Amino acid sequence: MDYGTVKTPQDLKRLDISQLDGLCDYLRGRIIDTVESNGGHLASNLGAVELTVALHYVFDCPHDKFVFDVGHQAYAHKLLTGRGDRFDRLRKNDGISGFPLPDESEYDAFGTGHASTSLSVALGLAEASARLGDGGRAIAVIGDGALTGGLAYEALNAIGSERLPVVIVLNDNNMSISKNVGAMSKYLTRLRLSKKYLRIKTEIKRAVSIIPLLGDGALHLLDKGKRLLKRVVLSNKMFEAMGISYYGPFDGHNVGELIEVFSQAKRKGGPVIVHVMTDKGKGLRSAVTDPEHSHGISSSDAGATHDFSSVLGDFLTDAATRDKRVTAVTAAMAIGTGLEKFSLSHPDMFKDVGIAEEHAVTYCAALAAGGLKPYFAVYSTFLQRSFDQLLHDVCIGGYAVTLCVDRAGAVGADGVTHQGVFDLSYLTVLPNMTVMCPTDGAELRAMLEFSLTYDAPLAIRYPKSYTVDREHTPIEYGKWETVRESKSDITVLCAGGRALDIALAAADRVDVRVVNARFVKPLDVGFLREHGKKGCTFITVEDNVAHGGFGCAVTEYLNSVNSAARCVVLAHADAFIDDRSVDGALAASGITKDNLIKIVKSLE
Ligand SMILES: Cc1ncc(C[n+]2csc(CCOP(=O)(O)OP(=O)(O)O)c2C)c(N)n1
Known part of the structure; x- marks a missing residue:
């Protein structure tokens, strides 16, 4: 059969169950290619x-609402909901998003990208359906990794107390990106083992019938079996006690079995959790044997060549041997943030807290309060959810937490949900917070060295990569570095490496002073005073939204001292960036060499 003709859930429902394994093979092939x-x-x-496949076979999407947590596992859903023909343009500007997007398809009930939101979303959608009387159900697909996020528990708490038809498919592969962590993960392992214990139950029954023939050894075994069984029965009760029926665990690769259990969950009406066990990477040997490094595959990133994250990892690994207070914290992103090596060399000084960014920040504040030196390495986009923890727990107390804010600025193919263009705004607004932007690996190392003795909240923000290491002047608190001197009245102030690369390229064509504004907070007000005379212009360049960003801070300062100097701000507009390439996102906001040259020429 040509499975390419299965383009919609209606096409799928026309297949016989015996054909579904073939369909799954076909979908896997498309995904891998x-x-x-x-x-x-x-x-x-x-x-x-x-x-x-089983969910689409049983439920009626889009009438029933499917919500994929994180949304990084929705490719099969996309292939089955009218997007097969465009699938080869996955993650491209003219193609389809790597995450569910309601604007892209009516089958995507809600947009996702960040973890642990699906249960709240499913409950809200189920409530709306109930109130509007349309009879729709809400189905959340959530991984065991996403179930380490606090938001998921807030939602479970609410779901258990409502009687709405929310079906939670717990896709348990024992992995987040790396091996999953925490007590809930251990609990799920116990539930998985319960399958084995249920088999023991049958054995026990059989043994009881022949005990008179077996003697004391058998009695001992029997006792052990009963104890195990009791634990299993008790452990199955957690979700049930919260008012959520628990079905499972089931083999998440057996379509027939899944169709049966999803049908039962559909008939049930109230909230149900269906626990399915899956193999991450199923069907591709390299992905099964190394799911961590097969979690996300990046297409080749033209241009920039060096990763900031490996500079961080190498520095902290070395620093931890010199300073026993150093503690590296990640929220399930050890590989992406460069901490994998650290986790192996200093396991006792490394903490993966799971997808729990809020917890990570408050935890770091307390580590610092207790006398340790915590470094929280986190993607800019995921730190967004920790704003109150930064304010309430880190900054009011002024604790020496160092945030290593990775993937800052435009991120490329992951798209709108992952753009790291808000951190300068949400970090600089916090009293007591210092914010630095390294322009290359050498400067990041220098900033990290500075951080070891700096005793207050500090954020160091950088994108994935940089182009080249340059010579630098030593770090001096609150002072900028002039990279190219000029007699010009125009000074380009750069926040970060992308900005500096653009400015230096422009400075080859027009006469401007180029400054590495390595401290975005505090500003180098001495410099601004000295170069902010009448007739002078500052042009700020940053890979952040304009509101609350670097240029905004410079403008605000100049206004506050009634400076005669002008400030032109090159930053992202007040709009979500849906461009799926870094260069495209920068170009869309005019953060380019050519635009900078144009602005300088218009000022001359
Ligand atoms: C708030 C937040 N933090 C981190 C991430 C990065 N991230 C994407 S997928 C993932 C692991 C998710 O694990 P799980 O839910 O078990 O799904 P699996 O990939 O194992 O199928 C992480 C940490 C994210 N998307 N959102």
């Missing part, structure tokens, strides 16, 4: 194929 060329989330998608 496309991710190989476009990049994307590989292992998570391969693990979710059967459960997605």
